[in-house]
Amino acid sequence: MTISRRVFVKSGGLALFSLGLDPLFLARAAFAVRPSAGPSDRRMLVCLFQRGAVDGLNMIVPHGDPIYYQERPRIAVPEKDVLDLDGYFGLHPRLAALRPLWDAKNLAAIHAIGSPDATRSHFDAQDYMESGTPGVKATPDGWLNRYCQHDREHQDTAFRAVAFGPQLPRILAGTAPSLAIDDLQAFGLRAPQPAARDRLTRAFEELYAGSATGLLSTSSREAFDAVQMLKRLDPGQYRPANGADYPRGRLGKALLEIAQLIKADVGLQVAFADVTGWDTHVNQGATEGQLAGRLSEMGEALAAFTRDVGERMRDVVVLTMSEFGRTVRENGSSGTDHGHATAMLVLGGPVNGGRVLGKWPGLDPAQRFEGRDVAVTTDFRDLFAELLARHLGAGDLSAIFPGFTPDPSRFPGAISA
């Protein structure tokens, strides 16, 4: 424990100052454990997909288990560097920016979570995690979209479901309207004068309304609805609040734009962004290195986001997910190969934070999946279903996760009761 205290003072405490996290927000957020104050349609879910399969064991480190150190002589995060969370698990030191959220009980981790399907294919596993139907490839839509289809209490606005990036991800594919925005500032037609822009917008809108079929038709309709709403925003003028400083790069930009839409009251309910670079087959590093760099960017982006969103974090839950974890044992090139279970993070006001949730299976070879990977003890659908039910207030979970019977007794307990 002395170690963790020292590390906290060194990293966590420092982070509090250097990142300038608003202690007021932390205090408020700590109290606002239940988002019951506001109407339920103000609650929001932000999903962050770590594409490439993050090494859960180096993100939320089981430093209390000697097998972790035996199996990873070159890439284990040394005990002295781990930011201890509960005496057994600890944060990767480069996630120090998230430590204050943990201390304020606004951050929880779920370990040994994953898919009941055994695939080690990135693409199949991502597909299953986004369709919400592990093992079934024919599912046409994603579970976030099905949530929007079935939850009719919330109004469909153009911005109800938004993915940030050049492509609309599988998780939001489906019949409910959903936007893909690569750059909020550039979203819309460009012309030197407003009149010319309006003319172009109207002309294209009518071309697509009258002649487009299939996906071209629905996507264009959603685009023009959003363009209409954005006219009263001025995305170029946005400045993050509370001195929030997002890291450069795609992820920081996506989270900044999500914060902007949250604060603009455009009806955002689910947002999605993804971040790559987790497929660390070679030289993954330990305290420093490749994975550390990715974690650092993610931690700082999330910390900036919570700071920027400020008080409204009482209505927001951020979920990180990844298609699977990585081998317990390091491979021949100081990296890790495709594994099974990983760890996910949930953070925000409604989160039952300050704890590592899920049933830890241990790292003993006899406990591992196929003798090599962390076993899955929490089906990812149990976590997703809990967030939809207890945070967004979804009623019909079986329609959102077909072929799966959600059972609240299996929910990991990520949302405060």
Place this chain on the structure above:
Amino acid sequence: MRQYNRMKTLIVGSLLAAGLLPVRIGAQQATLTPQDSALHALNRLAYGPRPGDVPRVAAEGVMRWIDHQLAPDKIDDDRLAERERRFDILKYDRGDLAALYTEAQRERRERKLAAGHSADGSDSVGAQHAAPLPKQADPTIQKSNRLASEFADLAVVRAALSERQLYEVIVDFWTNQFNVYAAKGADRFLTPDYIEHTIRPRAMGKFEDLLIATAKSPAMLFYLDNWESVAPGSVPPTGLRVRARPIFGRRPGLFGPVRDPARQDSVRRRALERMPNGVNENYARELLELHTLGVDGGYTQHDVIDVARIFTGWSIERPQRGGDFEFHDWAHDRGEKLVLGVWFEGGHDMDEGIRLLKVLANHPATMHHVSRKLCQRFVNDDPPDGCVDDAVAAWKRSSGDMREVLRAIFHGPDFWAAGNVRAKVKTPLEFVVSATRALAAEPDTSPCLAQVVARLGEPLFLHVAPDGYPEQEAAWVNSGALLDRMNAAVALASGKLPGVTVVLDSIVPVGDADQLIGAVNEKILGGTMSENTKQVLRRELASIGDPVQARALAVGLALGGPEFQRQ
């Protein structure tokens, strides 16, 4: 039945080749006029028609044109060859590029150091693309950046200008099938060589040859980490240990001799820590899942491990210098292996890898998986079983000769079925190149068009994951992407894309609204303009006095409108 269909196809095909029949094949009994079938073929086998292409191909006979496209070596392509000579990137070999990039890398690191930043030269799959240049960039850095973007533009220029259109389409197909990520470490300088000398010469040959060439290519060995995969416990000969240093890592002695003995120790330790000491599964898994059998091809985790063992020792000679393939017998696992029920007895070297690649290249699951992907590209995102079966049959007949597989697809009834005509949405590359071709626009060597393709979501050679860019419309059609396409269309039509010269006079002469609409419909949309589009154009054009502006608007709306997104 299939046999009968094929015979019918052959007969009809020869009549078509002679230009005697409209295309009338398939269950739907769709009737395509010679013009329609020419347009369809130009949309799928080519990057869309240039002005005059449709009547020219219709007059030649569409099947005859297809046969010519299947023999690219016999197609004269002097104009492209002349244009290619302006691309400096083609004058550099792998080694030259490696030296240049390493020098630029060193320059960057020194600048960072000078600017007080840490010199973390780490480089990975996840590394972001090169940071923006400082204002007064070093000439070496400038040159290496220019060459990197030039290569993406070369791909766009070839697609736009080559007479060997089908060849360029199939090169793009293989580039994605055997994807590498050009921003990962040594792949910055290995990728151009990979495309030029591994993919392009084999794009219309035997699948087996292409597969073996990619397996041995430094770009793929580096991208999927196989170059570091060694048998557990293997020890490199002493001479090689020096070489096995990390690329771009903090290398001992890079900034002069290391004198501090403690530091020297830690440097040595770090170097040793980074020495490969076991198997890496990355390439083995993607070889089975993506390159050959497909994810449902019936392999197991055990197969993946034994494939990885078979490829231990397949490495690169001095990757940091752009070196060639090298087999390290000291790193090879000489034990026995079992893959897909095929026994590989112990004591073998590189030969067992070649044997495995031949097994994989001719495996029924591979034929089906790759044929299906070809049909997705050429026929429909969700291709009918019939055309896949035809392609597989041709594969078997010809031992995987890609020309014969393609020929079978183009001669099959599904390719011409009405339900599959205009059934596919263009990818960003196809959209940008087809728009360029439709206007007979002249791209220069500036990386402008490649940047537009990148902005629309498809930065060439920069797809991080090994699956390559997707072919399905769901991946490309979304709200933001459509708005981006509309903006690109308007910019191109009004001549505002730098690096591209557009002269509309010979294609769409200025005129009144009806003349403009008629010309745009015929020359740019191949006669597919809907009534609604005509009405909208008529109304918009009515309020514009300046005839040049009116023309630009009509062309921009047509290129950005729904008809032009399909092929």
